[in-house]
Amino acid sequence: NDLSTKLTALKTANDDLSSALTWIDTQTVESTDTTKFTVSRTGGAPPGGYDVSVDQLASAERQTWSFSSPSADGQMIINNADGTQRAAVNLRAGATVDDAVSAINGATGGNLYAVNVNGNLVLSAKTTGASSGFSIAGAGAGTQTERVAGTNARLTVNGTTYERESNTIKDALPG
Numbered sequence: 385n386d387l388s389t390k391l392t393a394l395k396t397a398n399d400d401l402s403s404a405l406t407w408i409d410t411q412t413v414e415s416t417d418t419t420k421f422t423v424s425r426t427g428g429a430p431p432g433g434y435d436v437s438v439d440q441l442a443s444a445e446r447q448t449w450s451f452s453s454p455s456a457d458g459q460m461i462i463n464n465a466d467g468t469q470r471a472a473v474n475l476r477a478g479a480t481v482d483d484a485v486s487a488i489n490g491a492t493g494g495n496l497y498a499v500n501v502n503g504n505l506v507l508s509a510k511t512t513g514a515s516s517g518f519s520i521a522g523a524g525a526g527t528q529t530e531r532v533a534g535t536n537a538r539l540t541v542n543g544t545t546y547e548r549e550s551n552t553i554k555d556a557l558p559g
Contacts (some may be wrong), residue, residue: 392477397406398448398502402445403548408454416507419437420438421438428463433450434541434542435525435540435541435542435543435555436539436540436541437539437540438537438538438539438541439539440535440537440538441535441537441551442512442513442534442535442536442537442548442549442550443462443510443512443532443534443535444508444509444510444511444512444513444516444534445508445509445516445517445518445531445533445534446506446507446508446509446529446530446531446532447506447507447508447518447531447532447533448504448506448507448528448529448530448531449483449504449505449507449520449522449525449526449527449528449529450504450505450526450527450529451480451481451503451504451505451524451526452509452521452524452525452526453479453480453524453525454476454477454478454479455476455477455478456462457474457475457476457477457523458474458475458522458523458524458526459472459474459475459522459523460472460473460474460475460484460487460488460520460521460522460523460524461473461520461521461522462488462491462494462516462518462519462520462556463517463518463519463520463521464517465476465515465516465517465518465519467519469497470493470494471491471492471494471495472491472522473488473491473494474487475487479503479523479524479526481500481503481505481524482500484498484505484524485498485500485505486501486535494512495509495510495518496508496509496518497509497510504529505524505526509534511534511549512534512535512536512537512549512550512551513534513535513536513537513549513550514533514534514535514536514549515534515549516534516549517534518531536548536549537549537551537553537559538548539553539556541556541557544556
């Protein structure tokens with residue numbers, strides 16, 4: 385009976401060793417305030433705690449333009465910050481700001497969101513960071529009334545400062 389009990393205990397121990405539950409990774413990550421900072425573990429994270437300070441979030445460039453209805457068919461040209469052309473949007477003579485919004489939002493390669501705010505054309509880059517800048521010219525482009533430059537995210541982890549164009553930081557900590 386005693387030998388049978390020991391053999392059963394040995395079999396149970398052997399079964400436990402081959403069980404995936406024995407070897408499953410049990411590390412977890414958490415943030416003390418998920419309304420301000422969230423974390424996710426992708427694998428291989430070392431144990432311990434980290435002091436994280438978010439100094440600035442990444443934002444997209446935003447511009448507001450008065451809209452000038454074109455008197456003839458033409459194109460609104462959307463340029464990158466360096467002046468190279470990103471996209472061209474066709475506008476008909478007499479186009480409204482809503483027509484321009486539809487054309488910009490439907491443009492391939494424009495990489496902008498457009499909205500009509502009280503008759504003004506408000507444009508925002510679809511990407512964040514200091515390099516999200518753009519300009520417009522041509523049909524429909526009136527006077528620029530506001531420009532808010534895009535910014536990079538800046539954070540500090542255990543005394544080391546990181547700056548990235550996105551608010552998703554994947555390389556500040558292993559795992």
